[in-house]
Amino acid sequence: MEIEVNSPDSGETLWVVADRTRFLGGLFGSDLELIEVEVPPGSGTPPHTHASPEMFYVVEGELTVRHFAPGGSPKATVAGAGTSIRVEPMAPHNYSNDSQAPVRMLVLVERSMIAFFRDIGTSEPQAQPDFARIGAAMQRHNIDALTMAA
Template sequence: MSINITTPENGETCWVVADRVRFLGGLTAANPELLEVEIPPGSGTPPHRHASAELFYVVDGEITIRHFAAAEPPVTIVAKAGTAVRIDGNAPHNYMNESTRPARLLVLVEPSMTTFFREIGTAAPQQEPDLARIGAAMQRHGIETLQMAS
């Protein structure tokens, strides 16, 4: 039997563009891993899809999540503290912090996503992200960026 403790002082951390990701751990008998993500105002992801399902829990602030369905306007959810949002695998979506203050999420994902975050993560925030490097990593990990009609 083993116990693993992650505190604010000892958790592995990296920056995915402007978002701070802290790896909180996973379950040995199951696949999901828990991440803490801090999202500054104006930061987020482009519309995308991937095989891993995600469960977002807003701890602080608010996040705008969009689900994109074919030939329909996106479904927009403004998730505030205390809100959980499950996104099924391969569901086209994105998230953005459209508020004026930072937001903090707990995110439950499959190990494939934590591997991706570790690969593209950096020791400091990225003012000018290396989009070619991130795009190549997205291809390797089966993450598809979606082109949305204007």
């Protein structure tokens, strides 16, 4: 039997745009991996869909998670420390840190999403996102950005 241990100073860390993402490893015998994400104030993702289900667990701070129902207004949930959020495959959603303090969360996703994060991740935070590079990576990893009606 194998056991893998990650200490607070181990594990690969990349910046996915402005969010610091630390890769904690996968669950043996499954396609699931765990990451730790630090989301600074003002950071977040655009509305999008993807095949991988996700589960967020907020460790510190307040994360705003939105679900975009077809034909309706987005439903926003402010998730504080100790809150978990499950996102079904292909559910239109996004998250943002609308507070003045950083958010730290654990995220459980399939390896397909880990590959996307590694694809767009950089060794330093990005002052200006390279939207063309991120868009091309989204296409390669079957992640669809949602176009919001004006």
